[in-house]
Amino acid sequence: MLRISDDLKLNKNFNDSIDDFILAASIKSLKPYKVMDDDLMYSKLLSGDVHFHLEELIAKELSDWVEINSKNNTAVRSDNSHLSEDELKGLLFEIKPVVDNFLDIKCNYCPKIDYHNGYTGFIPTKNITNTVSFVSFIAAFLTPAIYDLMPPQVLDSLTQKIPEIFVYTSTMLLGGYGILSLSNKILRKIPVSTEKKYVYDHLQDKVLCLQDPKNILASSIGHEYDHAISHQIFKKEYLTDKQSFFEGHARGVERFIGQSYAKVMNNRQYESSYNNTAIEEFSQVYYNISQNLNLPTSKVDNLFEIFFGEKANILIADCKESTSLKHAIGHVFFRINEEKHGLNLYAKSLRSGFEF
Numbered sequence: 001m002l003r004i005s006d007d008l009k010l011n012k013n014f015n016d017s018i019d020d021f022i023l024a025a026s027i028k029s030l031k032p033y034k035v036m037d038d039d040l041m042y043s044k045l046l047s048g049d050v051h052f053h054l055e056e057l058i059a060k061e062l063s064d065w066v067e068i069n070s071k072n073n074t075a076v077r078s079d080n081s082h083l084s085e086d087e088l089k090g091l092l093f094e095i096k097p098v099v100d101n102f103l104d105i106k107c108n109y110c111p112k113i114d115y116h117n118g119y120t121g122f123i124p125t126k127n128i129t130n131t132v133s134f135v136s137f138i139a140a141f142l143t144p145a146i147y148d149l150m151p152p153q154v155l156d157s158l159t160q161k162i163p164e165i166f167v168y169t170s171t172m173l174l175g176g177y178g179i180l181s182l183s184n185k186i187l188r189k190i191p192v193s194t195e196k197k198y199v200y201d202h203l204q205d206k207v208l209c210l211q212d213p214k215n216i217l218a219s220s221i222g223h224e225y226d227h228a229i230s231h232q233i234f235k236k237e238y239l240t241d242k243q244s245f246f247e248g249h250a251r252g253v254e255r256f257i258g259q260s261y262a263k264v265m266n267n268r269q270y271e272s273s274y275n276n277t278a279i280e281e282f283s284q285v286y287y288n289i290s291q292n293l294n295l296p297t298s299k300v301d302n303l304f305e306i307f308f309g310e311k312a313n314i315l316i317a318d319c320k321e322s323t324s325l326k327h328a329i330g331h332v333f334f335r336i337n338e339e340k341h342g343l344n345l346y347a348k349s350l351r352s353g354f355e356f
């Protein structure tokens with residue numbers, strides 16, 4: 001009998017033709033290259049063709065939304081169980097080979113994974129800064145006490161060599177640094193509600209997750225693991241302002257993992273997280289480019305009315321108001337380019353020299 005990861009791997013080309021462009025490569029052999037920047041990617045979406053494409057994609061995701069949320073899917077098959085920390089690690093180990101296979105890479109690399117209650121965005125204090133901050137924190141408080149304890153003759157000869165003001169200033173500066181570092185460390189642990197539910201923190205090399213049920217976790221872990229892989233391959237390029245490229249890439253992996261689990265587990269709820277995001281992000285880009293190109297929006301307006309009734313106007317207004325479109329732009333760009341390259345797009349676009 002096949003293990004689940006074998007079952008999942010077999011899914012790779014379930015709706016795609018095999019393309020011999022790709023050879024499984026080790027992660028180190030993949031050379032980073034200059035990926036398309038956010039502005040260029042957005043400018044490539046400003047066309048009537050994309051507008052038309054988005055109408056079709058939004059209609060498709062909305063009909064999927066009905067199926068995914070239909071009673072006979074949710075009532076019988078919902079998997080709302082929460083995973084322990086060990087089970088969470090197990091899930092990442094299950095997803096990793098499936099994503100590696102999808103991207104045609106071979107690597108032993110795997111990031112860490114943990115739950116979090118909110119991401120503060122503070123730079124993590126590493127071991128060295130922890131030690132320095134602890135020592136300086138203690139020193140700042142102990143110096144005056146040590147001075148008090150010293151016999152006057154010793155103190156006099158000492159302060160002749162090192163001026164007292166210098167000692168106090170430097171311990172205060174060190175102490176200040178210590179307090180700042182420690183407070184960063186403490187603040188990181190305070191739960192802060194954040195828009196970012198799932199994060200790949202490259203400074204800790206760790207995927208941070210919320211305690212969602214497994215059917216939400218799986219595709220989201222796929223997305224964050226893809227960021228970890230991209231960071232390994234692209235290094236500095238990953239950190240520059242090319243968010244749309246990396247988010248679009250990760251959305252593709254997220255969708256693939258959701259679909260693969262849905263098929264193997266016979267439960268379309270594994271697709272629900274991606275599906276909700278797709279409806280939202282495709283509509284955001286649709287209304288944005290409609291406005292920019294002065295194109296009618298009646299088709300999607302009508303779809304929203306049919307599917308969401310009274311709520312349609314509020315949802316449409318939300319889409320129109322959204323200002324941060326970088327994730328959405330990358331998502332639409334990759335999804336539309338799947339038509340040209342198939343699902344191999346995600347493996348190809350990690351290889352240097354690739355052009356859309």
Ligand SMILES: [Zn+2]
Pocket residue numbers: 223227246247250
């Ligand atoms: Zn992301």
